[in-house]
Structures are given as structure tokens and as C-alpha cells.
Amino acid sequence: EMIKAARDNGQADELPVMVDRSHRLKYVLRKDAHEVAYEHPKAAGFHGWLIHDIAYCPEGVFNEFWEEPANLPAKEFRTYNDDTVLLLEDHDRRWFGYGEPVPMGIRVAHFGRQPLDRAAVRWRLVRGGRPLKQGIIPFGRIGCGVRTPARSMAIPGVAGKEPAKLELMCELMDGSRRIAWNHWPIWFFPAPTGGLPDGIWSTQPLPEPFGGVREPYDPLVPPTGARVFVTHRLTDGTGAVLDGLVRFMEKGDRVLLLSSGALPEAESSFYRTVPFNCGRLGNMGTVIRPHPALGDFPHEGWCDLPFVPMIQGAYPMRLD
Numbered sequence: 001e002m003i004k005a006a007r008d009n010g011q012a013d014e015l016p017v018m019v020d021r022s023h024r025l026k027y028v029l030r031k032d033a034h035e036v037a038y039e040h041p042k043a044a045g046f047h048g049w050l051i052h053d054i055a056y057c058p059e060g061v062f063n064e065f066w067e068e069p070a071n072l073p074a075k076e077f078r079t080y081n082d083d084t085v086l087l088l089e090d091h092d093r094r095w096f097g098y099g100e101p102v103p104m105g106i107r108v109a110h111f112g113r114q115p116l117d118r119a120a121v122r123w124r125l126v127r128g129g130r131p132l133k134q135g136i137i138p139f140g141r142i143g144c145g146v147r148t149p150a151r152s153m154a155i156p157g158v159a160g161k162e163p164a165k166l167e168l169m170c171e172l173m174d175g176s177r178r179i180a181w182n183h184w185p186i187w188f189f190p191a192p193t194g195g196l197p198d199g200i201w202s203t204q205p206l207p208e209p210f211g212g213v214r215e216p217y218d219p220l221v222p223p224t225g226a227r228v229f230v231t232h233r234l235t236d237g238t239g240a241v242l243d244g245l246v247r248f249m250e251k252g253d254r255v256l257l258l259s260s261g262a263l264p265e266a267e268s269s270f271y272r273t274v275p276f277n278c279g280r281l282g283n284m285g286t287v288i289r290p291h292p293a294l295g296d297f298p299h300e301g302w303c304d305l306p307f308v309p310m311i312q313g314a315y316p317m318r319l320d
Helices: 002-008 012-037 243-250 265-271 305-311
Strands: 084-089 095-097 105-110 116-127 130-142 164-174 177-189 200-202 228-231 254-257
Touching (some): 002 012, 012 084, 084 164, 095 305, 105 116, 105 130, 228 243
Parallel strands (some): 095 177, 200 228, 228 254
Antiparallel strands (some): 084 105, 116 130, 164 177
């Protein structure tokens, strides 16, 4: 059904990319959900209910045919589901500006057979295989069946100019013996400079840092001198496309179209997630094409965690 729908929509060539992006999103959600669930003080691990996909519930580690996932080896799965797991206290934030401290902590959930006598966590912030910052956090003795409080890694500010995805690597050591390891991506961005250019107008209030954008009196007509017009409407009350906006774009100026609210209930089923994503309906992973509007924002072709603050509360839009 999904293949036929993609063919009918002229998207058959894009289907493999859509499936790949859905796999990536499912992996991020699974890892994050497991690690959040470990916050319960007595969680010693998790049984994989529906550890394989079924047609109407594609939430497994294996697919319907019990084939091992190419992008999730067993050693990676055990970073967040094992007797002993390292957990990141990120305060729901994985994006930072260069130069600012990174207030993250690490905790240990230890349900192994023996206590740890000389536990310590070694952490490294890595870019391109090269450590930029590193440190050691001593924990001392950790008994069995214990989830330790988070301890700050005190990661200092990182120097850089270009947006980049870095990796935080952590190892739990008991003396010279490695007990567990885990890793997480963190994104860094240069601080905005120079403020917003002149000539940006919007029909609706925008969040910071766009508070200086002026709102025109008439939302249907870009005012004289506008270079970028942010609007939630391309049509008038009759459904006709606004000629003023068309002429505005034809002369080389730019329009940013944002949705103004949620889809009607009948259409919202097009944007379902696991476990209700099946047949010819459903959208899970978001595909991003290279576009000047994103500049050099690191995205790897899909909406990973740094997109959370940009699209939080945003609504999808029917483009057909």
C-alpha cells in the first residue's frame, strides 16, 4: 500500500530516503525513551515488548522477519539497555553556542552482580575523532541496584566558528576495568552577530530572537521597502492566490510561509507516528533537502534534536 501510494504521488524514488529517515528518528526516540525510563530508581532494564515490528506497529528493534538492524549493533543497543547504564542529564537541551559552558551531568544506573569499588566516569567531547575537552568524575563505591544522583561534568565553553555536530563520549571505569559506555551528539553554533537586516515584515508575532520584526497593518500586502515577508496566508477569503504576494516574489523578494494552526482532524491522520503508522498513510521521519534557507545548519537530511526548539509548537501544512 505504501509503495503504491508513493508511485501514485510520483514519490517512488524518494521512498527509500523516507524510510531511512524514519529509521533514524525511531532510533533516537527509542534511546531517549529508555534513558528517561531509567530515572525510576528501581528500573534494572527493560523487556522489549514487540521487539520485532508488525505491520501496524513498527516499533521493534528487529523487522517483521527478525532481521538484525544494520544501523543498531548489539553493543550500541546495550549502551542504554544493560545491567549498568550511563545516563546523561541534559536538561532537555543538546544545542549550545560556542564559548558558553555546557551544563550537563552524568549518572550511573548499576544493577550488575557486584558492587563497584573505584567507579569513575571518563568523558570526552570529540570533534572529528579529536578530543576538544575531557575530564574524570569520581563516584567511588556504587552498590548493586543503585541509581546515583547526577554529577556535573563542568564542560567548559568550546571554541569554534562553524555550526557543528560533536559527540560526547563517556566510559564508566572500575579501576582499570571498563564497565559501561554511552555517547550522545551535541550541536554547537556561533553566536548571532549584527542583528536582523532591515526589510523583514511579518503578519504574526515571531519568537525571540526575532522580536524586532515589525508587523504590518494589512497582512495581505507587503509594505513598501519590504525584502522578506513572513505570512500565514497565500490566499484571500475566496481561496484565490494573492496577486500582491505573487508580484512581490516575481521581482526577487522573498516570502516565508508559516502555518497558522493545527490541521483539521480529518487531515491530521497524515502525520501519525509509531505505533499508528501503516498502510498508505502516515509520516514519521522528516526529510530535509539542501536549501539556502538553512544555510550551513547541520541536519544530515532530517530533523534531529537541534530542530526541537525551532519546530516545537509548529503545525504541519498540506502542500498539495
